[in-house]
Amino acid sequence: MERDSAFLPFNRCNLPASLLGSLPFQFHPAALALDGVEVLHRSLFKHLQSQPDHTARAQRFMDYMSVHFCLETLEEAGLMPDSRNKRANANYLRVLRGWAFDSNGREGAVLKGWVESRFGLTVQYHQGYYPFDRCKGLYGTNALESQLDLVYTYCQYELGLSHSLQRHLTLYRGVNALDEYRILKREGRKAVVLLNNVSSFTHNRERADEFGDYIIEARVPVVKVLAYYDLLPKLLRGEGEFLVIGGVYEVDISS
Template sequence: MKSDILSAPLPKWAKLPINRCNLPAEIIGSLGFQHDPRPLELDGVKEIHQDLFQKLDLLSNKEDRARQFMDYMSVHFLLEDITRAGATETTKRKKATYLRLLRGWFFDSDGREAAVLKGWVESRFGLSPSYHNARISDKNSAAYIRFMKIRTEGIYSTNALEAQLDLLYSYVQYELALGAQSYTLYRGINRLEEFDILRRDNKEEAVFLFNNLNSFSTERETAAAFGDMILQVKVPKEKIMCCPGLFGNQFASEHEYMVLGGLYRTTMSYM
C-alpha cells in the first residue's frame, strides 16, 4: 500500500489532516486502499448502536434486517415525531432525514442535499470534494466557500442528520460484509477534461481522482446513458456508502451505487 501512496499521492487539497474514522484520509483515498482495503469504522457508531447490530445478527432475511434498521432509525432519531426532537413552526428543516438526503442526491448531485452528503464524507473520512457546481482545487477558493455555505444551510436546524448518515454507512457495511469484497462499477462521461487525472498509464488506463462522493452503476449499458466514454472501476465494498436493494422498494429504480472518492486505477473505453 505504501508504494501506491507514494507513486500517486493524494493531493493536499483533496484531504483533511484529521477525520472521524479508524484510518487517515491519506490511506482511504490511496490506490493501495483500492487494491488492498481495510475495514472502515466511524468513531463510536457501533458502540452507541450496539443493540441494533445485535438485533440484526438474529435476522437471517435481508428484508427483515432492512425493516429493523429503518424502524430503529425512526425511533432513535425521532423521525416520525419531529416535535419531540425539538421542531417548531420556524424550524422546518427538522424534517430532513437520511432518506430525504438520498432522494436529493439521486435527483441532483450538485444540490443542497448532495452538499450535506459531501460535507459528511469530508468530515468523517477526510476526503474533500473536488466538484460541487464548479471545480474545487483549493480550500480558499470561491467554489469551496460556496460549497461550505450550501452544506451549512443544509445541515442547519436538522435532527442529528450527520449521525443518521453515520449509522446508515455502518448498516450498509454490515450488509455488504455478507457478500462480495469488491464491485466492478461503471460511469458514463462525455468530457474527460472535467476529471482530475493524476497519471496516464496507457491509452486505456489512468489514475483518476474522483470527487469525494460519486454515482456508479453495475451495468455498462446504464452508464452509457450518461456519456459515450465508459469508466470502469474496481470499488472495494468499504467505499460504498449506499447501493440498491438495501431498503426494500425504496430507491430500487435508481440502480445507483454511491461511492466514496479518492484515487482509483480506472479503465476507459467507448460503447
C-alpha cells in the same frame, strides 16, 4: 491543486485520509469503521442478527432510525410547532433521494460534506457554492450527519453478509466529459484519477452507457460503498446505483 490537498489531516474513522484515499488502498483495502458508531448503536446490530432476511433487516433499521432520531415525533427532538413543514423531511432518506435527483444540490452538498467530515476526503467538484449548500442542507436538522453514519455502517453490515468473499466490486460510471476529473496518469485506456469524494456508479455497464460518451470502469473496494440501490426500499432511483467514496483510483476509460 496538489493531490495532498484532497486529504484532510483529521477525520472520524479508523484510518487516515491519506491512506484510505490512496491508490494502494484501492488495490489492498482494509476494514473501515466510523468512530464509535457500532458501540453507540450496539443494540441495533444485535437485533439485526436475529432477522431472517434482508427485507426484515431493512425494516428493523428504518424503525430504529425513526425511534432513535425521533423522525416521526420531531417535537421530542426540540422541533418548534411552527417549523414542522421545514424540517419534517430533513432526514437520511431525503438526503439520499435528493442526491439521486441532483448531486450538485443541497442534499448533494450534505452528503459530500459528510464524507469530508468522516473520511477526510475533500470535495473536488460541486456545481454551485458548496459551503452555502451544505449549511443550508444541515440547518435545523436533527443529527443528520449522525443518521448518515448509521446508513454507512448498516450498508457495510449488509455487504458483509451478501459479499463476504469479495473485497471489490466492478462498477461503471457514464460521463459526458472528463473535465471534472483530475487525471493523474493515463496510458491508453488505463488511467489513475482522483474521484470526487463521493460519486454515483452502477453495476450495469449498459446503464452507465446511457449517461455519457465515456464509461469509467473501476474496481471499487467494498468498504468504500456507502449505500446502494436496494439497501432500503425505494432508496435510490437509478437502476443498480451505488454511492462510492472517492479518492485515487486506477480506472479503465472507454468511449
